[in-house]
Amino acid sequence: MLIHSASQLLTIAGPPQRGQELGRLGIIPDGAVLFEGSTIQAVGPSAELLASYPDAERLDAGGMVVMPGLVDPHTHAIWAGDRAAEFELKLQGKTYLEILESGGGILSTVRATRQATIQQLVKQTSARLWQAFRHGATTIEVKTGYGLETETELRMIEAILQLDHEGPWELVPTFLGAHAIAPEYKDDPQAYTDLVCREMLPALKEFWETSTFNRPLPFVDVFCETGAFNLAQSRQILEQAQALGFPLKIHADEFDNLGGASLAAELHAASADHLVTSSESDIASLAASGTVAVGLPGTPFGLAENHYTPAQKFLEAGGLLSLATDLNPGTTWCENLQMSIALACRYMKLSPAQAIAAATINAAAAIQREDRIGSIEPGKQADLLLLNVSDYRHLGYRYGGNLVNAVIKRGKRFPLPAAELEVQ
Amino acid sequence: MLIHSASQLLTIAGPPQRGQELGRLGIIPDGAVLFEGSTIQAVGPSAELLASYPDAERLDAGGMVVMPGLVDPHTHAIWAGDRAAEFELKLQGKTYLEILESGGGILSTVRATRQATIQQLVKQTSARLWQAFRHGATTIEVKTGYGLETETELRMIEAILQLDHEGPWELVPTFLGAHAIAPEYKDDPQAYTDLVCREMLPALKEFWETSTFNRPLPFVDVFCETGAFNLAQSRQILEQAQALGFPLKIHADEFDNLGGASLAAELHAASADHLVTSSESDIASLAASGTVAVGLPGTPFGLAENHYTPAQKFLEAGGLLSLATDLNPGTTWCENLQMSIALACRYMKLSPAQAIAAATINAAAAIQREDRIGSIEPGKQADLLLLNVSDYRHLGYRYGGNLVNAVIKRGKRFPLPAAELEVQ
Numbered sequence: 001m002l003i004h005s006a007s008q009l010l011t012i013a014g015p016p017q018r019g020q021e022l023g024r025l026g027i028i029p030d031g032a033v034l035f036e037g038s039t040i041q042a043v044g045p046s047a048e049l050l051a052s053y054p055d056a057e058r059l060d061a062g063g064m065v066v067m068p069g070l071v072d073p074h075t076h077a078i079w080a081g082d083r084a085a086e087f088e089l090k091l092q093g094k095t096y097l098e099i100l101e102s103g104g105g106i107l108s109t110v111r112a113t114r115q116a117t118i119q120q121l122v123k124q125t126s127a128r129l130w131q132a133f134r135h136g137a138t139t140i141e142v143k144t145g146y147g148l149e150t151e152t153e154l155r156m157i158e159a160i161l162q163l164d165h166e167g168p169w170e171l172v173p174t175f176l177g178a179h180a181i182a183p184e185y186k187d188d189p190q191a192y193t194d195l196v197c198r199e200m201l202p203a204l205k206e207f208w209e210t211s212t213f214n215r216p217l218p219f220v221d222v223f224c225e226t227g228a229f230n231l232a233q234s235r236q237i238l239e240q241a242q243a244l245g246f247p248l249k250i251h252a253d254e255f256d257n258l259g260g261a262s263l264a265a266e267l268h269a270a271s272a273d274h275l276v277t278s279s280e281s282d283i284a285s286l287a288a289s290g291t292v293a294v295g296l297p298g299t300p301f302g303l304a305e306n307h308y309t310p311a312q313k314f315l316e317a318g319g320l321l322s323l324a325t326d327l328n329p330g331t332t333w334c335e336n337l338q339m340s341i342a343l344a345c346r347y348m349k350l351s352p353a354q355a356i357a358a359a360t361i362n363a364a365a366a367i368q369r370e371d372r373i374g375s376i377e378p379g380k381q382a383d384l385l386l387l388n389v390s391d392y393r394h395l396g397y398r399y400g401g402n403l404v405n406a407v408i409k410r411g412k413r414f415p416l417p418a419a420e421l422e423v424q
Numbered sequence: 425m426l427i428h429s430a431s432q433l434l435t436i437a438g439p440p441q442r443g444q445e446l447g448r449l450g451i452i453p454d455g456a457v458l459f460e461g462s463t464i465q466a467v468g469p470s471a472e473l474l475a476s477y478p479d480a481e482r483l484d485a486g487g488m489v490v491m492p493g494l495v496d497p498h499t500h501a502i503w504a505g506d507r508a509a510e511f512e513l514k515l516q517g518k519t520y521l522e523i524l525e526s527g528g529g530i531l532s533t534v535r536a537t538r539q540a541t542i543q544q545l546v547k548q549t550s551a552r553l554w555q556a557f558r559h560g561a562t563t564i565e566v567k568t569g570y571g572l573e574t575e576t577e578l579r580m581i582e583a584i585l586q587l588d589h590e591g592p593w594e595l596v597p598t599f600l601g602a603h604a605i606a607p608e609y610k611d612d613p614q615a616y617t618d619l620v621c622r623e624m625l626p627a628l629k630e631f632w633e634t635s636t637f638n639r640p641l642p643f644v645d646v647f648c649e650t651g652a653f654n655l656a657q658s659r660q661i662l663e664q665a666q667a668l669g670f671p672l673k674i675h676a677d678e679f680d681n682l683g684g685a686s687l688a689a690e691l692h693a694a695s696a697d698h699l700v701t702s703s704e705s706d707i708a709s710l711a712a713s714g715t716v717a718v719g720l721p722g723t724p725f726g727l728a729e730n731h732y733t734p735a736q737k738f739l740e741a742g743g744l745l746s747l748a749t750d751l752n753p754g755t756t757w758c759e760n761l762q763m764s765i766a767l768a769c770r771y772m773k774l775s776p777a778q779a780i781a782a783a784t785i786n787a788a789a790a791i792q793r794e795d796r797i798g799s800i801e802p803g804k805q806a807d808l809l810l811l812n813v814s815d816y817r818h819l820g821y822r823y824g825g826n827l828v829n830a831v832i833k834r835g836k837r838f839p840l841p842a843a844e845l846e847v848q
Contacts, residue, residue, distance in 0.1 A: 127812075333821060
């Protein structure tokens with residue numbers, strides 16, 4: 001298949017983009033891309049590729065932007081129930097404690113998720129993944145973390161793998177048994193930490209080793225925050241995970257700075273995420289490492305707060321910066337990564353080009369898939385978007401809608417279905 | 425047609441909702457609505473309507489929310505060209521003056537619009553109206569104002585009427601020849617004001633009177649702001665319009681308070697819009713009048729500013745509050761009124777119920793159509809939405825996506841087409 005006559009073909013070629021290099025889109029005007037099966041074979045000006053491959057099946061992009069599929073490297077897309085009532089209470093000024101007392105907060109999602117069957121989890125999550133996919137996310141990281149007990153956490157992993165198998169998207173599972181202290185251990189966080197280390201992680205490893213599929217081990221993540229896991233507990237979990245061979249991620253510096261970002265750099269985590277309250281020294285540690293800093297602008301927006309990741313500081317320090325939605329039922333229910341780009345332009349002061357690179361090649365690095373996705377280069381997987389615009393800057397400039405005209409995943413074009421007559 | 429088994433049928437019945445009454449949704453659990461042709465005949469519990477109208481064609485809403493079509497009472501949806509480059513300059517911190525000097529700002533849209541044919545205007549605008557419609561706006565006000573000369577302003581009116589005729593939506597035209605001082609008059613704003621009064625308004629009146637269609641006169645609007653029209657000039661234009669029989673609107677108190685809001689109340693304008701810097705006395709004047717206050721939260725969001733309409737003050741004073749997108753190429757290119765609801769919840773502290781009433785019955789009042797649209801009541805027009813959710817509060821709670829499953833306009837159901845292979 002030869003897609004030609006793109007007004008701008010954004011290759012975003014080359015390695016993940018560090019510091020002020022972020023935003024190198026590698027634009028080919030009147031560009032074309034050739035792929036065979038799921039693999040990109042050639043990229044260049046339309047005239048050149050049309051001449052070189054006269055027999056290829058053709059798709060005229062008709063002056064649209066063609067770009068790599070978006071990559072969402074941080075979501076909590078799988079859960080049961082919703083927290084619409086809690087949203088209303090928050091607007092009324094109810095405090096976190098009042099919401100907890102009224103049965104809200106993360107533990108209400110844990111209750112609903114523990115009660116859900118794998119079929120129910122798959123059905124509810126599938127609707128959200130379709131929203132993400134039709135808005136251009138072709139690879140999506142999905143975390144567990146609403147089970148907080150071995151059985152439900154593993155059920156969530158199984159549901160993620162089933163969803164990955166069933167849908168057009170590509171999912172990257174992350175184990176987040178350390179998302180919160182399980183209610184059974186609320187007075188003894190250390191005992192829950194020990195449970196994660198001694199029971200959950202070995203069980204996850206065994207599940208992987210006894211499965212018939214052949215996929216890389218999932219990420220192990222931890223929420224390092226006041227009220228969740230302190231720095232020592234976070235280190236304990238991540239070091240145990242690392243000893244078992246799992247690649248690492250961390251939620252750090254969302255509200256309080258406990259030192260999680262520097263821990264991520266020390267342990268060579270794939271990413272450190274949120275990073276709103278990171279210190280100069282945390283930023284320097286991350287910038288000196290291979291750990292990707294993931295900004296999640298939907299979260300403060302969803303909460304109507306004004307605390308965004310200080311993106312410019314990460315870029316000035318020479319760090320690797322990425323973007324993700326943080327899709328979750330408590331703080332930000334938005335599946336649309338284009339919206340994260342629009343928010344990042346306005347509140348993290350990224351240019352559209354920087355935000356696009358952050359949500360493609362650098363997002364691929366945040367899930368250690370930059371060798372295969374995140375750019376349009378020969379040998380890479382044919383994950384492509386056609387946008388209904390002729391200038392890439394409309395991503396960022398426009399918001400709240402969908403500029404995606406067509407999604408191509410692993411070389412297969414998916415017409416985007418109209419909304420289905422079904423409650424989501 | 426009988427739509428039944430809605431989890432919640434939001435009737436929003438009754439008059440526009442003043443002050444703290446805002447948010448009365450008139451929810452019927454397991455609700456149903458019957459319409460014949462374009463007119464609603466009956467509303468009530470599903471069991472009741474299914475028994476009373478056994479022969480009606482049925483549509484099972486399957487547990488979805490059914491609500492009135494959204495009404496967008498303030499857009500500048502018709503223009504040519506775009507200002508993506510200007511968006512990038514703003515992010516880089518370029519000032520308004522620097523942008524003007526580089527050829528940006530409203531006058532760049534005026535140049536492009538003056539050069540566009542009516543066919544070009546219709547084509548570009550149609551893509552935007554489809555976005556608005558598929559996100560649930562069934563009635564959309566559209567302003568002229570990128571011509572700033574009689575001929576182009578009238579061409580814009582003609583394009584709006586043609587779009588109204590061609591599309592499934594219902595458009596409400598507004599004449600905004602007084603959107604900015606035309607470049608030819610930049611040193612003599614009074615001369616341009618006189619031109620609007622002596623040439624444009626009479627020409628518009630004549631155009632209407634000699635047309636074969638039979639529709640109410642369009643609104644006449646003015647941008648009362650520093651750098652645009654001062655209070656005396658705004659009064660001159662609005663009084664002349666009123667003398668000719670036009671209903672009135674005004675852009676007031678967006679950046680500076682020149683007294684436009686109180687002028688709107690004095691002249692019985694249908695609405696006063698923006699109202700970010702309105703004083704206590706302006707708010708009291710509006711609240712004592714029939715003029716609807718229209719909040720436009722997309723505008724400060726689009727500009728990454730933090731100056732939102734003080735909605736709670738309007739409600740405390742007993743005013744009529746509405747919401748609109750302000751869709752335009754300079755400050756906020758977002759066709760999605762659901763996004764305005766989500767912004768209003770977060771930044772104007774409206775509850776989802778208040779924001780929904782503001783974007784339906786009160787928005788209908790802002791365009792003087794509350795007798796016909798904005799609620800689900802016998803005798804009203806069958807403008808309905810089916811949402812992919814079972815609880816109305818998901819509007820507001822979720823953002824950046826589309827919860828609309830189906831749109832019914834004047835009794836006709838429009839399946840929402842998938843994105844078309846065409847540059848917008």
